[in-house]
Amino acid sequence: MPRKSEVTTAQMVETLTKKFGTEVSIDQVRSVANSVGVSYPTACKRLESYKSGRGKWNLTAQEIEQAYEAPSASPVANYIPEKDGSYVQFGSFQSVRKVIQSRQFYPVFITGLSGNGKTMSVEQACASAQRELIRVNITIETDEDDLIGGFRLVNGDTVWHNGPVIEALERGAILLLDEIDLASSKILCLQSILEGKGVFLKKIGRYVQPAAGFNVIATANTKGKGSDDGRFVGANILNEAFLERFPVTFEQEYPSAITEQKILINNLCDQEFAEMLVKWAGIIRKTFFDGGVDEVITTRRLVHIVRAQQILGGDRVNAIKVCVSRFDEDTKQSFLDLYTKVDAGEVNEDEDVD
Numbered sequence: 001m002p003r004k005s006e007v008t009t010a011q012m013v014e015t016l017t018k019k020f021g022t023e024v025s026i027d028q029v030r031s032v033a034n035s036v037g038v039s040y041p042t043a044c045k046r047l048e049s050y051k052s053g054r055g056k057w058n059l060t061a062q063e064i065e066q067a068y069e070a071p072s073a074s075p076v077a078n079y080i081p082e083k084d085g086s087y088v089q090f091g092s093f094q095s096v097r098k099v100i101q102s103r104q105f106y107p108v109f110i111t112g113l114s115g116n117g118k119t120m121s122v123e124q125a126c127a128s129a130q131r132e133l134i135r136v137n138i139t140i141e142t143d144e145d146d147l148i149g150g151f152r153l154v155n156g157d158t159v160w161h162n163g164p165v166i167e168a169l170e171r172g173a174i175l176l177l178d179e180i181d182l183a184s185s186k187i188l189c190l191q192s193i194l195e196g197k198g199v200f201l202k203k204i205g206r207y208v209q210p211a212a213g214f215n216v217i218a219t220a221n222t223k224g225k226g227s228d229d230g231r232f233v234g235a236n237i238l239n240e241a242f243l244e245r246f247p248v249t250f251e252q253e254y255p256s257a258i259t260e261q262k263i264l265i266n267n268l269c270d271q272e273f274a275e276m277l278v279k280w281a282g283i284i285r286k287t288f289f290d291g292g293v294d295e296v297i298t299t300r301r302l303v304h305i306v307r308a309q310q311i312l313g314g315d316r317v318n319a320i321k322v323c324v325s326r327f328d329e330d331t332k333q334s335f336l337d338l339y340t341k342v343d344a345g346e347v348n349e350d351e352d353v354d
Helices: 009-020 026-036 040-046 061-069 093-102 118-129 164-171 185-190 257-266 271-289 299-312 316-324 329-343
Strands: 023-025 051-053 056-058 108-111 133-137 149-154 157-162 174-178 199-201 206-208 215-220 248-251
Touching: 009 023, 009 026, 009 040, 023 026, 026 040, 056 157, 093 108, 093 118, 093 215, 108 118, 118 133, 118 174, 118 215, 133 164, 157 164, 164 174, 164 199, 164 206, 257 271, 257 299, 271 299, 271 329, 299 316, 316 329
Parallel strands: 108 215, 108 248, 133 174, 174 215
Antiparallel strands: 023 056, 051 056, 149 157, 199 206
């Protein structure tokens, strides 16, 4: 029997496993500690990384969690987004970056129509500030287990695995709740976190405090009041107390014509085509906001058109056609006819889509 000072954690784990298996209790740890000449508090300290609950230890948990959470060759994950050379700053970007750079806890809600750069502005603000970002795509099915974490079955063993919210809390990262207006009432599990407090993991009896720099940013197509026009199917009415925990709301509009042209040019679009696309999209948006059409051309879709031209060949009209074919036949044809007129110089920006 090794002397007390020579008994290692590995030896204790081996002895416990041989006698009792991988799941052990207080009495079993105390028994083995006595048999190898180690005090119970010392044994508990040495087995700290294997603790799976109050008075419980999983002797495979440490190894399994490491394999589960870090399967790649890199021992340390890096969640800082890469800078996108084609990105052009506009809208609420500067304000979002200031909040992120401040490293203060100050939740932000960003609302705006689909495809106008809300999510990308947060990603690029984090890239600029060299801050870690953990993004969670919210759906109606998202629940506490998805956000906070839970037990996972790994190689036949039940192991606690942190959810993205806990990862962000512990790392002091920015937590991006994308499309938050799709959430159900289950999102209310984040109430205390949105107050700048930690969260108690009741399943494992551990309290997690937010590390310095932690913050929450949410994006949505609505303001959490539902979608009256039915445009955003699935958008829910969020709890008022939940929304009240976001001190500021930034309303993201589509970029100006000059900015939008620069975005397209940065995506390798030629100047002439960029100008025509932006003019075409501007007319459609004006008609959309006036209630004349039910569809809109987003900045994202303009980039899709530019990419389609590059990948499929140089035909501009065909690139537009394949990118608007998701719309109904009448809308698709009216959009194509409008572009033909714009290309021929037959319309100005004050006109509506026929």
